[in-house]
Amino acid sequence: QTTHSPFPVKSDRKPSYSSCPVVWIKQSGIQSDIQKVLRHARKLPEKTSNFYKELNRLKRAAVCLGFYELLEGVAQICERECGLLPSNVSPDCSIQLTHVAQMLRSPECYNVNHTILPRVTNFNAGKI
Numbered sequence: 298q299t300t301h302s303p304f305p306v307k308s309d310r311k312p313s314y315s316s317c318p319v320v321w322i323k324q325s326g327i328q329s330d331i332q333k334v335l336r337h338a339r340k341l342p343e344k345t346s347n348f349y350k351e352l353n354r355l356k357r358a359a360v361c362l363g364f365y366e367l368l369e370g371v372a373q374i375c376e377r378e379c380g381l382l383p384s385n386v387s388p389d390c391s392i393q394l395t396h397v398a399q400m401l402r403s404p405e406c407y408n409v410n411h412t413i414l415p416r417v418t419n420f421n422a423g424k425i
Contacts, residue, residue: 319358330355341390353412360409372401
């Protein structure tokens with residue numbers, strides 16, 4: 298007779314406390330997440346991977362919380378930013394922001410596992 302205990306239970310899943318969850322208790326939290334996405338957007342194509350990483354983090358949190366209005370709001374912000382871009386910004390910035398606005402309005406965007414990928418352009422080829 299062995300006294301081998303089945304505890305602690307081993308799991309291949311990452312513990313929830315180590316996954317850096319998105320928390321929007323205050324309005325400033327959601328504003329800072331949106332501003333972070335926009336800061337990366339203005340530095341495209343150099344910050345393409347950071348831009349899409351933060352965008353997908355924001356999108357996933359919104360879908361998990363059922364906050365679908367945020368997706369439309371971010372799409373509108375992306376479109377507005379296209380019109381406000383200075384002339385010295387890469388054309389890739391406008392292309393990616395338009396692409397993101399379209400993707401945020403697509404039905405597949407409501408799937409929590411869906412990831413928005415960068416649109417490949419002549420400006421970012423080899424940088425993605």
